[in-house]
Amino acid sequence: MSRRTPAPWDDADRTRAGDRAPDGTPRMLLVSYHFPPAETVGARRPAALVAFATEQGWDVQVLTATAAGSGDAPAVIPEDLVVRVAPAPKLPRLNLSPSGAPHSATGRPGSRIRLAAVRRAANRRLWRLGMEMLVPDPQLNWIRPAIREYLRVRGDWRPDVIVTSGPPFSGFVVAAKLARRLGVPWVADYRDLWSIGNEYWARSRLRLAVDRWIERRLLRSVAACVTVSEPMAETLRTTFGCATYTIMNGIDRRPLPPPTTTAPVISEERAAVGESAPMLTLAHTGYIYPGKREPGPLLDAIALLGSDAAHVHVVFAGEENGVVRAGVERAGVQDSVTLLGHVSAEKSWRIQAEADVLVLLMWNDPRDAGTMSGKMFDYLQARRPILLLGYEAGLAAKLVRERRAGVVHNDKHAIAAQLREWLAVKERSGRIPAVPAAALDGLYREDQLTEYMQILRDVTLRAATGLGFRVHSLRR
Secondary structure: OOOOOOOOOOOOOOOOOOOOOOOOOOEEEEEOOOOOOOOOHHHHHHHHHHHHHHHOOOEEEEEEOOOOOOOOOOOOOOHHHEEEOOOOOOOOOOOOOOOOOOEEOOOOOOHHHHHHHHHHHHHHHHHHHHHHHOOOOOOHHHHHHHHHHHHHHOOOOOOOEEEEEEOOOHHHHHHHHHHHHHOOOEEEEEOOOOOOOOOOOOOOHHHHHHHHHHHHHHHOOOOEEEEOOHHHHHHHHHHHOOOEEEOOOOEOOOOOOOOOOOOOHHHHHHHHOOOOOOOEEEEEEOOOEOOOEOOHHHHHHHHOOHHHHHHEEEEEEOOOOOHHHHHHHHHOOHHHEEEEEOOOHHHHHHHHHHOOEEEEEOOOOHHHOOOOOOHHHHHHHHOOOEEEEOOOOOHHHHHHHHOOOEEEOOOHHHHHHHHHHHHHHHHHHOOOOOOOHHHHOOOEHHHHHHHHHHHHHHHHHHHHHOOOOOOOOOOO
16 A cells, blocks of 8 residues: 655654543633734634633633734733744745825825736735645644644643634644544634635635545544534535534624724824815725625715715725725725725724724625624624625624614615715714614623533533544544
8 A cells, every 4th residue: 555645734643641630620722823912803703712711710721823922912811821833934925915004095096006006916916826835725834833832832731622713724734633642622613614615715626626625634533613604504514514503703892992082093094184074984994805895886876976975985994905996996986985004903993983884895695695704793892883785685684684783785876875864864963873782782702602612511521421522533
């Protein structure tokens, strides 16, 4: 029999750790590439799980690639319980969008901006080509260092369960390998789906087949999968045959931005480019996904307002990838849009709290019916009305309508009519009413994590009693 070439996560030896905690305290190892102090969206669900598990009396350790000084997010666990391992070797990182000061969408791009756009397009093509060759994702250089360093420093501490959150899905490889080495169950937490998801990025059929094969192979040994919506859970069940549970994201309890003696963030940014504050301000925070989550209908609706367009302004806070600028120029609404570029998490929350209306861009396609954006919960926390552009029969649209948290429109004429209605309310009363506090009931993070901890308890119990869990070799 020929010997196959080892996969990047294969290692020749195995070790067996000691017994579980003498006092019966359940132990969890969380494997997540992203973790505080990083302020990335990918760090928030893992951080919330760790914080809640600790409050529930679990003994928790964390394995992450996030460096200690990589952000300002607050710590959720003592630093001596976090193993931080840098990827190695370092891979080149392309700058896909320029950074710089916030700018208005008025004015045509000059030669320097056109040159920057050409460079972005070239970098994006190189990035896609490189991504096709990095399996399972560009974080594959974290797999070996993470496994080896954790096994080196863990001492005699042995988890009862390993939980990994992705993307990136290199963390799934790390968790599956450690679970096999330590003889414990592991749980795969999908914030987004991998090879069967709407956001799957690879272009070639060969790469899709490779990712599908890796995912199926890894999930042979998984004790359970968890994801953020029931349609996504059902997709995992039917495709891979694994036990899958739905645990939504939730609203992170945090204090609202304190009162400030300075001008609101949005007004400050507009003043920086010499523009006065409009009567109605809409805000979108976060990334714009080309081809799927785009602001075109909203920009076209503003163009339909005629003279009223002067009283409406949309602020986009997030990485500028050229999508918004192109849409603004096509619709001819340069005077009604400001692009802030990347902003800190704190500034993003302040923008959300200060806006009259928050714009949530999703994909207007039945394939997006089960997507529940984590941004939804940020917006609900701000209690500003939501204008959702996306699939009107999807889970997100249903939540907005049922909770009376805003409106769902995709037609430019319907959006224009809604903008006029909000303008009239703002003119009469000086403000757009807040979303009722009752709309947030049952949607806080702890409401969801209570059930998550029960799933983990069941997994550890079944592993301890030998029911329904068996560590499968990854060498099959």
